[in-house]
Amino acid sequence: MAGCEVEEPLLSTICDQDGIKNEENSQTSFSGDVDEIVPVNGIKDLVREFYTESKKQWVLAGPISFTYFSQYCIMATTLVVVGHIGTIQLAAVSVENTVIADFSYSVLLGMSSALETFCGQAFGANQLDMLGIQMQRSLLILNIMALAMLSLFIFATPILKLLGQTASISTEAGKFSLWMIPQQFAYAMMIPTAKFLQTQSRVMAISVIAAAALGLHVFLTWFFMLKLGWGLAGAAMTLNVAWWFIAIAQLLYIIAGNCGEAWSGFSWKTFEKLWVFLKISIASAVMISSEMWYITVLTLMIGNLENAEVSVDASSICVNILGLTSMVGLGNNAATSVRVSNELGSEHPGRAKCSEVKLLVEELTPLLGLCILFTNVQYTLLGVAVGVGWQVPVACINIACYFLLGIPSGVLMAYKFKMDIKGLWYGMLLGLCLQSCILLWKICVADWNKEAYFAKERLKEWRGITDAGGT
Structure with missing residues (x-):
């Protein structure tokens, strides 16, 4: 099948009530509307194009990677300090973070990737007034979703027990979950504003804010957890303060007038076509959240193995190492989606291309190295997929790779072949490898001129502009 024919149903959902052209008409009308792909002749042209695009990529990816690294270090700092309190406390925070909080965060982050597609392409097309409206829609939807997921935090203890976690871990994680409720609403505010700024390449602002938040968090962690000895209550308080600092600072930066025409204030247009935006956000959530959900399932399964506390602690260390080493990949993920969506929007398709714990961590290190490699490629x-708007087909690919291949094979190796935690990580590695290969193939066979046309039609239909030129 053609690489971009799969995506048309996604585009059709954006404004199906307005009536989008059928596929036959679109194929006959797009050829002259966008810049054709400029061929690369010889090594010299290839090197020139690679250098030009790499420079643009890293101008974005560098600050974004630093932002993600700083934000990731907020949680990592807490885990390091909690690890000195006790294994039960470390396991409890790890389970709350990877099962309860990460599930909620992954849904919010995934739903926000619709904002990357729409805002990125609108910015590329110089339709700046659309960006603020889209951000407000995302803010509204994500806060409603955060409210809807409160029950996960309120009933965390019985949920974790039902999922097979030990009573001691479930009880401590349940208490910590209640204290972490404010963090979820900080995420709902922070993520859309960050995407809004990233799609305009205003990445230095969010990196400075993230660095300031990390510095504040390190000081508060030292003061409340080490000096005053507040334990898990202190950990929860410092985390909530750090994330709300980021959320408020980013919002203030935007409304202070630093984004020009992209922000013209709050508008009632936010409530128009919310269902259409929500449908795309849900598809985005499934696409982006698949890997995070796999980590959640992995943690739950590890909690059912023998010597659960040690296994969970070891896996938590490996997951955090994987997360820290994936920050460059995440930066490239965001930078790539910005570059691809901007170029398609501007109709340039050619540019869019403990000692028990320590021992177990050492045994997992080779698998961790391979996971680091494939995770960074995958990001x-x-x-690219987010920049183009391929959320629906890629969501299906991710679900198939992780939950039809990764989990069953991991369970088989862990329990049937007695490989324990290593078997579960082997399963994750298989899912990552297959997913990366399929995505790479899909990108290679895509018709980028046609994708640029679809981006143009998407922006026209989203604004309600007809072929006759009315509004």
Whole structure:
């Protein structure tokens, strides 16, 4: 099948009530509307194009990677300090973070990737007034979703027990979950504003804010957890303060007038076509959240193994190492989605291309290295998918790779072949490998001129502009 024919149903959902052209008409009308792909002749042209695009990519990816690294270090700092309190406390925070909080965060982050597609393409097309409206829609939807997921935090203890976690871990994680409720609403505010700024390449602002938040968090963690000895209550308080600092600072930066025409204030247009935006956000959530959900399932399964506390602690360390080493990949993910969506929007398709714990961590290190490699490749490929607007087909690919291959094979190796935690990680590696290969193939066979046309039609239909030129 053609690489971009799969995506038309996604585009059709954006404004199906307005009536989008059928596929036959679109194929006959797009050829002259966008810049054709300029061929690369010889090594010299290839090197020139690679250098030009790499420079643009890293101008974005560098600050974004630093932002993600700083934000990731907020949680990592907390885990390091909690690890000195006790294994039960470390396991409890790890389970709350990877099962309860990460599930909620992954849904919010995934739903926000619709904002990357729409805002990125609108910015590329110089339709700046659309960006603020889209951000407000995302803010509204994500806050409603955060409210809807409160029950996960309120009933975390019985949920974790039902999922097979030990009573001691479930009880401590349940208490910590209640204290972490404010963090979820900070995420709902922080993520859309960050995407809004990223799609305009205003990445230095969010990196400075993230660095300031990390510095504040390190000081508060030292003061409340180490000096005053507040334990898990102190950990929860410092985390909530750090995330709300980021959320408020980014919003203030936007409404202070630093974004020009992209922000013209709050508008009632936010409530128009919300259902259409929500449908795309849901598809985005499934696409982006698949890997995070797999980590959640992995943690739950590890909690059912023998010596659960040690296994969970070891896996938590490996997951955090994987997360820290994936920050460059996440930066490239965001930068790639910005570059691809901007170029398609501007009709340039050619540019869019403990000692027990320590021992177990050492045994997992080779698998961790391979996961780091494939995770960073995967993030870049997902950035292309988000920039183009392939959320629906890629969501299906991710679900198939992780939940039809990764989990069953991991369970088989862990329990049937007695490989324990290593078997579960082997399963994750298989899912990552297959997903990366399929995404790479899909990108290679895509018709980028046609994708640029679809981006143009998407922006026209979203604004309600007809072929006759009315509004």
